[in-house]
Amino acid sequence: MTGFEAIAHHNGWMMAALGAVIVFTGLAVLSFVISQLPKLFSFFEKKGAGESSAPVVEKEKAAPEKTAVPAPPLESTDPKDIAKQIEPLVSTLQEPFQLSDLYRLCRENDLPHPHLSLSWLQREGFLQPQGDGAFTWKSIGPTAQEG
Amino acid sequence: MDLFLSFLNNTGYFLADYRHLIMLAVGMLFIYLGTAKHYEPLLLIPIGFGIIIGNIPFFAGFGIGIYEPNSVLHYLYFGVTSGLYPSIVFLGLGAMTDFSSLLAYPRLMLLGAAAQMGIFTTLLGALFLGFLPKEAASIAIIGGADGPTSIFLTAKLAPHLIGPIAIAAYSYMALIPVIQPPIMRLLTTQKERRIHMYEPRTVSRKELLFFPIIGVLVCCMLAPTAIPLLGPFFFGNFMKECGVVDRLAGTARSAIIDTATIFLGLTVGASTQADVFLVPRSIGIFALGAVAFSIATASGVIFAKVMNLFMKQKINPLLGAAGVSAVPGSAREVHIQGQKADPSNYLLMTAMACNSSGVIGSATCAGILWSFMLG
Numbered sequence: 001m002t003g004f005e006a007i008a009h010h011n012g013w014m015m016a017a018l019g020a021v022i023v024f025t026g027l028a029v030l031s032f033v034i035s036q037l038p039k040l041f042s043f044f045e046k047k048g049a050g051e052s053s054a055p056v057v058e059k060e061k062a063a064p065e066k067t068a069v070p071a072p073p074l075e076s077t078d079p080k081d082i083a084k085q086i087e088p089l090v091s092t093l094q095e096p097f098q099l100s101d102l103y104r105l106c107r108e109n110d111l112p113h114p115h116l117s118l119s120w121l122q123r124e125g126f127l128q129p130q131g132d133g134a135f136t137w138k139s140i141g142p143t144a145q146e147g
Numbered sequence: 148m149d150l151f152l153s154f155l156n157n158t159g160y161f162l163a164d165y166r167h168l169i170m171l172a173v174g175m176l177f178i179y180l181g182t183a184k185h186y187e188p189l190l191l192i193p194i195g196f197g198i199i200i201g202n203i204p205f206f207a208g209f210g211i212g213i214y215e216p217n218s219v220l221h222y223l224y225f226g227v228t229s230g231l232y233p234s235i236v237f238l239g240l241g242a243m244t245d246f247s248s249l250l251a252y253p254r255l256m257l258l259g260a261a262a263q264m265g266i267f268t269t270l271l272g273a274l275f276l277g278f279l280p281k282e283a284a285s286i287a288i289i290g291g292a293d294g295p296t297s298i299f300l301t302a303k304l305a306p307h308l309i310g311p312i313a314i315a316a317y318s319y320m321a322l323i324p325v326i327q328p329p330i331m332r333l334l335t336t337q338k339e340r341r342i343h344m345y346e347p348r349t350v351s352r353k354e355l356l357f358f359p360i361i362g363v364l365v366c367c368m369l370a371p372t373a374i375p376l377l378g379p380f381f382f383g384n385f386m387k388e389c390g391v392v393d394r395l396a397g398t399a400r401s402a403i404i405d406t407a408t409i410f411l412g413l414t415v416g417a418s419t420q421a422d423v424f425l426v427p428r429s430i431g432i433f434a435l436g437a438v439a440f441s442i443a444t445a446s447g448v449i450f451a452k453v454m455n456l457f458m459k460q461k462i463n464p465l466l467g468a469a470g471v472s473a474v475p476g477s478a479r480e481v482h483i484q485g486q487k488a489d490p491s492n493y494l495l496m497t498a499m500a501c502n503s504s505g506v507i508g509s510a511t512c513a514g515i516l517w518s519f520m521l522g
Contacts, residue, residue: 002277012283014272016267019515026369027504027512031256034249035362039255083234103496106244113346119493131185 079124086126086138094113096134099127152242156357162204166421171494172297174198180321187476190294192420193409193445194317197416205303211416224414227309230302230375232411233295237376237406240474240506241383242396248500250354250451251347254454255466259504261450263472265290265443271514273435278428281305289316291509292471298415299376302515304520310419311429315436317415321477327444327468329333333450333483335464340488342463344497352388354402359385364510371519373514380510385490444468444477446502472505 001009089105091095100116106114121127127135155161163456177195181188201220212417213220228234234268249256266287273283281304287299289312297316301309319326331340358380367374386396447467468479478498 002384005276006277007271010274010280010283012271012280015280016271017518019270019519020264020267020413021514022369022515023263023508023512024257024364027256027508028259030362030365030507031253033365034256034354034358035253037250037357037361038348038351041351041353053385100245100499101493104247107247110349115344115346115493115496119491123490123492 019069079126083121083124083126085111086117086121087137090137095136096130097133097136102127102135155444157206158513159203159205162206164204164421167204169425170202170419170421171199174202175349175417177416181317183213184454186324188319189408190412191321193412193469194416196315197413197515198419199416200413201420202415205432212420214420216396220414220417223410224375224418225408226410227298227300227418228306228401230299232301232407232505233299234293234375235412236404237409237510238379238383239401239402239407240389241380241385242387242400244380244384244387244474244503244506245451245499246358246384246503247355248347248496250350250358252344252500253480254458254508255462255500257454258447258451258467258501259472259506259508260470261467262443262447262505263291263470263508264446264502265346265439265441266440266509266516268446269439272438276431276435278431279305279516282308283518284520285312286435287439288312288509288513288516288517289432289436289488290443290471291505292316292320292440292443292473292477293322293506293509293514295411295515296472296509296513298411300517303517307423309415310388310424311432312436313415314419314424315433318433319436319440320473320476321475325439326485327477327480330441330444331448331465331481332486334445334452336513337488339464339511340485341492343464343489343492344466344494345460347496355388359388362507365513370482370511370514370518372517373510376513377507421467438470445472446473458470463492463494463497465494466498466501469501470505470508472502474502474506477505478502 007013040128086102086106089109091100092105093101103114103118106117111117122129122135126138128138129135174195174197177191180186181191181195181267210216210218210221212218213224215221215299230238235479271281273286274280285297285305285308288297291297291456293395294316300315305312305317308346313337315316362366362384363377370455383396383399386392386399392500398461420460436474447470448464449467451462451464451467462484465481465484471477478495480499481498481501482495485492503505
């Protein structure tokens with residue numbers, strides 16, 4: 001059996017429509033739940049802080065998660081300044097490294113605008129593509145001040 | 148002399164016919180694409196070599212071929228037919244996946260759902276062409292662009308089609324740079340491709356830790372038949388994020404997934420014996436696979452454009468193409484297309500969010516289709 005008759009005979013229309021609705025609903029629910037997670041956590045943290053009046057939140061803030069190399073926040077928009085901030089992070093990675101790993105390090109060290117920064121560095125040639133998403137770092141070299 | 152002639156009659160050179168030669172050429176093409184062109188080498192090289200091994204002709208009954216009981220290849224192939232290798236691959240994938248981008252942009256998960264429309268459209272197409280429902284479901288899952296998921300569902304529903312479906316799924320994954328860009332360009336304007344994604348919020352460790360637990364509960368409760376794929380996937384991710392079993396997570400994302408990939412590729416390749424692979428319906432499967440993958444890409448892009456109609460902060464519609472679960476090929480392609488439109492447009496991380504939601508989406512679809520076929 002072929003054609004629309006086959007689709008109707010095997011309940012194809014229903015399967016396709018129902019399947020699409022189920023997968024959409026499932027992922028929409030998951031999407032909604034994860035979008036609410038930060039609110040949920042902050043609610044419980046506030047509640048916990050209120051109940052114990054202990055510095056729970058401060059404790060969490062004081063213990064930074066996974067810090068590879070401490071780096072000050074970026075203020076400048078000059079790619080050379082950004083490169084100076086990011087170079088210590090790069091030195092913890094083995095070359096060639098994945099951009100995603102460097103991005104993660106930037107995030108972990110609270111560097112603002114990591115997307116934009118990496119994009120600039122790539123454009124300015126500090127990050128040199130080696131293919132397959134791997135990059136090497138072209139050092140900025142010692143500046144006049146540093147000797 | 149008789150002994151020598153008898154030996155000659157048993158050699159592959161004597162037994163080979165044109166079908167074997169065709170398949171050997173296909174195997175070599177896969178190896179060439181993987182080695183010289185770097186198209187998904189981790190997949191194409193084991194599969195290509197498997198095709199060569201599986202298509203060296205031999206006398207049946209010696210316990211050599213993959214379909215002969217007690218042969219070594221047959222034992223290794225058990226990991227495919229039982230769905231074991233795909234589950235192990237998913238464990239490793241989970242241990243590799245970083246969900247921080249997805250958690251930062253939760254609405255992008257909908258693109259992972261939209262890109263699954265290729266699966267259900269192809270289900271209709273396969274039924275239209277006269278495939279039986281279980282065969283149609285197995286062919287349709289190619290639209291998810293996820294090799295292990297395709298193999299898993301086909302092993303459960305239509306084991307006789309594992310060879311062509313696996314080859315089609317992996318071929319289209321390898322051909323992402325050829326298939327996806329024209330569809331992306333056709334459906335988007337230059338202005339849309341230039342849209343920069345807004346900076347993601349910071350994701351806390353708690354969120355990363357809770358996500359695999361919430362994910363397994365939401366998805367596997369919805370489609371329990373997806374447990375063999377999504378269970379190990381989220382477990383692997385939890386191992387990665389909890390930070391107290393780094394050694395296990397490290398092994399899952401290296402030695403374990405590599406071992407499973409080697410045997411999966413080799414045996415899937417070897418299962419494409421000329422007599423079972425070179426049949427007219429394989430052509431139908433390949434054609435439907437291409438349609439499925441193209442529709443999946445188009446659905447994601449179109450849905451992203453529809454989302455933009457209702458959202459204040461516009462998203463780059465190219466991201467919809469990364470809603471298929473070909474990790475990280477489609478994310479990389481989206482990034483490349485974004486950079487072609489605007490060199491300062493950095494879409495890779497956001498595209499990976501769509502990609503990882505595509506993995507969850509296609510595995511859920513496999514579970515849903517399997518559930519339908521049980522009824």
